[in-house]
Amino acid sequence: MKVGILSLGCAKNLVDSEMILGAFKKAGYLFTSNPREADIIIVNTCAFIESAQEESLNAILEMMQYRKKIIVTGCLAEIYAKELKKDYPEIDVIIPFSKYHNFSQLVSSYLKDKKDYHLNPLNRYLITSANFAYLRIAEGCNNFCSFCAIPYIRGRYHSRPIDEIVKEANLLAKRGITEISVIAQDVSYYGTDLKDKTNLTKLLKELDKVDGIKHYRLLYLYPNEITDDFIKFMKTSKKFYPYFDIPLQHADETILKAMNRKGSHKQTLTILNKIKREVPHAIFRTTMMVGFPGENEKAFKNLINFVNEFKFDHLGAFTYSREAKTKAYSLPKQVNEKTKKQRLDILMKAQKKISLKKNQSHVGEIIEGLYIGLDPSSGYQQFLTKYNSPDDTDGSVFTDAPFDLEVGKYYKLKVKDAFVYDLFVEILK
Secondary structure (H helix, E strand, C coil): CEEEEEECCCHHHHHHHHHHHHHHHHCCCEECCCCCCCCEEEEEECCCCHHHHHHHHHHHHHHHCCCCEEEEEEHHHHHCHHHHHHHCCCCCEEEEHHHHHHHHHHHHHHHCCCCCCCCCCCCCCCCCCCCEEEEECEECCCCCCCCCCHHHHHCCCEECCHHHHHHHHHHHHHCCCCEEEEECCCHHHCCCCCCCCCCHHHHHHHHCCCCCCCEEEEECCCHHHCCHHHHHHHHHCCCEEEEEECCCECCCHHHHHHCCCCCCHHHHHHHHHHHHHHCCCCEEEEEEEECCCCCCHHHHHHHHHHHHHHCCCEEEEEECCCCCCCHHHHCCCCCCHHHHHHHHHHHHHHHHHHHHHHHHCCCCCEEEEEEEEECCCCCCEEEECCCCCCCCCCCCEEECCCCCCCCCCEEEEEEEEECCCCEEEEEEC
């Protein structure tokens, strides 16, 4: 028997997919990436914004064409389970995120095989490339940003115990993983819900001790929760890349308040500048939103001015999506779609100039890179380095070496050329 999975959305959802595959593997199933070969197809859905919901629905429809057993899981299943049951009777099992604790019973009842399909983070079937994996340290979110449905889908913030996280990191190291991205909806909030006075810095110090793991990245940090102790740790750690992924969403005080973002823009800028001073060669990535209700020309100009002044290494942006289950849905002064797209275009044009200059400044540098295989679109050999995250948001690091490279091996690289998003390197022997 074979099982296939289509994992949509964020890295946190990918971890869920790996746990699901791990459960099926333990039950005796083989994994296939070809839906024609699968006996069971799982579609692990996303529902963060409208476009993600549409992508999930299209994926379900596409998988139905293969006439296999279909199991739908994830965030779309959480908020639209009733609608999916009514509109898509071809779906055999729908398992919302809130029912994952009952995953084994729901699956075994449908398959009538009495096998154990319990989801366990220590039993994952890794589907990431090379020697890289994600490590989720918490679930849910307590921020309740007015535009975001995640707290309603994934629930309140819940930190995993340190010993369990470190145990998983050690298991990953024993499986040959050398590079880990530490993830949560809000990494910097870690430990605040625990009673033992645990915090993120304490966790990172323990992860720093894990033998076999060469590098870590952190995804995602909130500025109001970044402490001096954390900055000091990031300054001195040899394993944690000085990579600060801080999704700010906006820079205008009025918009930030309407978004229910914690802390002011002034406070955020103080923290960002402190990191710049204290952490040599800090790499900054952020996410911005345009077209939020009430965003007038003055507010948008404040955003553009901030981006041009601070100069992020990497910046992703998207237009505001009006989600029915959020507070922002009913806010006045909704921005029309044409204006949203125009502002997104202006913002990304500004960032392209910044990104190109940032990348050009790296030409001639000697860096280390983990080879992750051929890029399917370009055919070039591709690396993970301190400058780029594995989720494709940051651009890529490429080479065209005329000899074979070993996937999962680190190479010494020299940056030869720079583009808007990508770096081109040569391998030094």
